[in-house]
Each structure stands twice: as C-alpha cells, then as structure tokens.
Amino acid sequence: MTASSKQNQGAARPKVPRRLLDGVLLLDKPVGLSSNDALIRAKRLYRVKKAGHTGTLDPLASGLLPLCFGEATKFSQDLLEADKTYEATMRLGIRTATGDAEGEAIETREVNCDEAAVREAMTRFLGDIVQVPPMYSALKRDGKPLYEYARAGQTVEREGREVKILALEMIACALPEAPEVTFRVTCSKGTYVRTLAEDIGETLGCGAHLVMLRRTGVGALTLEHAVTLDALTAADEPVRDTWLRPVDALLSTFPALTLNEEAARRFTHGQRLPLNELVLDRAVCEAAERVRVYAEDGRLLGVAKAANGVLAPERLVVSGAA
Template identity: 35%
Template sequence: MEGIINVLKPTGMTSSDVVVWIRKTLKLKKVGHTGTLDPGVAGVLPICVGKGTRLAEYITEQGKAYISEVTFGVTTDTQDSYGKVIREISPRLKRKDLERILPGFIGKVSQVPPMYSAVRKEGKHLYEYARQGISIDRPSREVSIYRLNLKEWFEEEYPKAILEIECSKGTYIRTLCHDMGQVLGCGAHMSYLLRVRSGPFKIQDSWTLEEIGEAVRTGNDSFLLPLTAGLDLPRVFLAEARAKAFRHGLPTKKAQVLIHSAEKNSLPEAGSYVGTSSFVQVMEGEELIGIGVWREDSLYPHKVFA
C-alpha cells in the first residue's frame, strides 16, 4: 500500500499520534506526516504511506491555509489558549483598529519562533527549555503571509476576531496573533486554530480517523490518494528507454525529455532553475517513477521509485 491520505486531525492528538494510529490501522511500517500540528489544533494533516514517505519533504514545503480566532487583551506564555496568562486588560478596541494594522502583516514578515515550539537549539527543542523556565535567544525568521482576511469581529470585554490566513511553510499563526496584539498595545493570543488546507489538500476532502477505520473494516481504500496527488511540481515525461536509464541513476538530455503542452508554460528553461524550483515529477506514462532535478542541460535523478 502506498500513497497519501488527507487526514482531518482531531484536537488532543499530536501529529505523531496520528502516524501511530494509521500505522496500526493499516498494518504498515512506512508511515509519516508532512508537518507538525500542535495537539490543540485540528485540521488537514497529509499522511504519507509506503513510497509516499519519500515525498513528504516536498508536500511539507507547500503553502498552508488556516482559520484562526484571536482574543485581544489576554497574553499567554505560549501565545495560545493552552498557556499561562501573563497579562490581562480590557482594551477599548474596535474593528477598524485591527483593519488598520492588517496590511502590515501581509507579504514577507519577520517572526521570532515562540519558546513553546519544536524548533531545536543546541540539540534540544525550545519547549524543553521553556518547561525549565529558561528563555533562549532565537533568531527571527522570514515567512510569507499571502492573504490575511478579517472574517468576523466580536466586540466583547476581550474582543475576538476570526481571520482567514494563507501563508508559507514555517509560519507560526499564534506568533502572528501575538504580534498583532503587540502592535495594538493590548496583547493577544490565538484562542483557536483550524488548518483548512495544506498544499493541494483541502479540509472538505479530508477523512476523519473514524471514517478511515470504517473504510478499512469494509475493504474500502478510497481514502488513499496516488503519489502524485500531493506534489505541486511540474511534470516531465520519459519514454521507456530513458525511464529505464533514469531508474538506473543516469541523466537525460533536455532534448529527450518530453513536456506536455499544458506543462510548458510553467517549466523554465533547463539551467535557469534556482533552489527547489529545479525539481520536477518524472513520469513514464501515468506512473510517477521519481523526482528529477535539472542541472545545466540535463535531467538527473534525485529520488527514484523502484
């Protein structure tokens, strides 16, 4: 069994808990997730099984979308509702005040990872230091916020806002909420978070663990998506002889690589790639045979599927 499962992770479970559950339910050894969701966060968590585990890094790199509730006037040490309250005031905050600052959080923004996070420092997770009462200097990171939309506003003693957010990998939504509170001068924390999209995987197409369990009991594997379902990479195609060469680790000249017309517009010239954009899905007919990388005028194997 191999492919990708679009799981709707429930609150209360870690991403690793979901992996263990899938491994046990499907009786498989090779199972992995594509990016950690905190235990208190629900939403889309793509799970890779079999050969799919070798594609996890590419799926993790893709953008995310969230719906978040922010509570203003209450600051916590974890920047979410599970932490200790360290400051509490009743702000005179209006919807227009939040609308005024939102544009400043769109585009490339700098974030300092929270102490209660899985980021590593000198071999230990930051949350391990935090639990010991130790604060560590953390370098800021640049992330991208593609869309930030104020969906609802609730004017209460501690005002709340519902935000729709599209962002890059590595964005801390609770830090985004905390930083908004700092700019407004009243403090804030993320009081709820739901991930509604991870790469191409959407919440409306996701499967709960109960649904997966029932499907397995009835011999239904429609929850298992093909390997290509989660890859937002251009596709190239190799004829039989060059596909065989690719599987044996040999490069193929650009002139021998087939690019369907639908893909041509999204595929730069060989040699013009920078960073991860150099990677492509390599197909033989309808079968994904690996991940290739352009170097100068040739396509080289990067990952090959037996």
C-alpha cells in the same frame, strides 16, 4: 489455573501482517491529539509497514494532516516546504505564556480597538515579516527543544526568522461584544500562527493569544477531501483504501514530464538524461526547475531537476509502487 492455561496466557500474540501500501491519506486531525499519535493510529488501521507525516500540528490545532505511506514518504519533504492555510481565532486583551489557550495568563490589558482597527493592523503583516520563534516550540538550542527550557522557567535568546504572509483576512469579529477575532491566513513554511496573533495584539496595544487553530490547506491539498479518524475506525479495510490518494498527490504543483521508453529505463537507473534527445515534452522542462516524471504508460517514476539541458533524477519511485 491449569498448566495449559498458563502456557496459553504466556504465549506471544500472533503478529498482525503488515501491508506494502503506497499512497497519501488526507487526515482531519482532531483537537487534543498529537500529529505523531494520529499517525500511529492511522498506521495501525491501515497495517502499513512504513508511514510518516508532512509536518506537525499542535494538539490544540485541528485540520489537514497529510500522511504518507510507503513510497510516498520519499516526497513528504516537498509538503514540508509548501505554503499552509489556516483558520484561527484570537482573543484580544490577554497574553499567555505559550501564546495560546494552553498556557496560563501572564498579562491582561483593556481592549479599546474596533473592527476597523483590527483590519488595519492585519494589513501590516502582509508580505515578508520577521517572527521571533516562541519559547514553547520544538526548535532546538544546543540539542534541546526550546519548550524544555520554557518548562524549566528559562528563556533563551532566539533570532528572528523571515517568513511570508501571502494572504490574511478577517472572517469574523465579535467586537465590541466579545474580544475575539477569527481570521484566515496563508503563509510560508516556518510561520507560527500563534506568534502572528500575539504580534497583531501588540500592534493593537492590548495583546492577544490564540484560542482556535484549524489547518485547511497544505500546498495544493485541502481539507475538503480529508477523513476523520472516527470514520477510518468505523470503516472496513476496502473502504479505508478508497480514501488513499496516489503518491503524486504530493507533487501536484510540479509540472508533469513524460519520458519515452528508453529514457524511462535510464531514468529509473538513476542516469542523467540529455533533454534534447530523450524527453517527449521538452517545453515542460524549460519552464520549471523541478518536475514530476512519468513513463508513457502513466507510471510515476520520481522527481527530477532540470537545468542546463540535463534532467537529473532526484528521488525515484520503486517500480510499480505508484
């Protein structure tokens, strides 16, 4: 090898220029990939400087994973708080260490229930329920995730947490030919669907574990308009950019409020505004505590809280970013 070739081999590769890009990508995450790995791949494809996701999906799970780029990352917390919708399949008669198909079987029982019994059991979980978080979860105890204790063969005491099951319906039932039931659930943040499947199995007296989980909705966002990593990889940059949604796609459940020119200027400087003087559409503020705020030209300015006759900026968008 010549001296010049050695020098070229040791030379640093030129850095790929990063883009200041703002928007929301609705990604259809595949099974077998962590949410963070999916984010890294999408970030690399879009060459963005700043990116984040809106709540993790386990590698076993697939489906809707909204990714935030640039200014959209300021509002990712709002989707963390949003209700989620899933389609899931549980297998009756077998309990596993993890509550899903990734764990080893720890108990097998006979399945003696029918479709009607499963439907009746599901009705018991509608509304406010208490779930005990699984040991194989990322919740922390003394600064360490629970799954690390579980992998070390330790079980720690966990307090039950109240969650809400807003809708729960059976999609398909293979009983009695096969002990599998597919269902759709809409639930509040913090709900563990595999724990729900386990609890339904216990109610039926046979136990259960989750074998499939697919997220189809996050707040007002749905899987219908999501794109796969394969499609993103195959497309060129201009096409990829057409799949990006505006920043306010994360805020569609908040009422929209428009400010006049002077109010918009003061709002973007973080000033609190008297609703009765500067807001063009005061009725919006009187109906909701939190609103998305726009200038008269349609630019998203940020999110604000409205209470006691005052509009208080909460999170602002950098001018021109939305």
